[in-house]
Amino acid sequence: MSALGSATAALFQRYAVIIEAEKASGAVDPLADDPYLSLDNLAWMCSHGSAHSDSLPIDKISRWLGCIQGCLAMRGLADLGRERDVSRPLFHTAYKASGIEIPSSRARDTGSDPRA
Numbered sequence: 604m605s606a607l608g609s610a611t612a613a614l615f616q617r618y619a620v621i622i623e624a625e626k627a628s629g630a631v632d633p634l635a636d637d638p639y640l641s642l643d644n645l646a647w648m649c650s651h652g653s654a655h656s657d658s659l660p661i662d663k664i665s666r667w668l669g670c671i672q673g674c675l676a677m678r679g680l681a682d683l684g685r686e687r688d689v690s691r692p693l694f695h696t697a698y699k700a701s702g703i704e705i706p707s708s709r710a711r712d713t714g715s716d717p718r719a
Contacts (some may be wrong), residue, residue, distance in 0.1 A: 608657035
């Protein structure tokens with residue numbers, strides 16, 4: 604598996620654990636009937652994305668990761684600042700291994716967000 608595929612798969616696996624923990628908690632999924640936003644669909648996306656992280660187009664995989672992150676954040680199951688702290692080192696390591704220049708970070712315009 605490529606370095607980028609491994610980093611991507613690791614994040615899908617991370618989110619699968621969060622989703623499974625929420626499902627196991629017995630909490631009712633308020634979006635259970637939504638074919639796109641339900642925890643069951645998010646879990647499927649994690650499983651499929653992890654298994655096919657090297658064969659699916661990178662733009663699709665990136666959209667899926669962002670969708671899952673956003674859905675988890677909106678449910679209060681993930682903090683986007685924390686996810687940035689987790690994902691950035693994974694991808695920077697993958698970029699280095701793949702000979703891809705690490706993109707520079709830019710400060711957020713708010714100036715008050717410590718996660719910038």
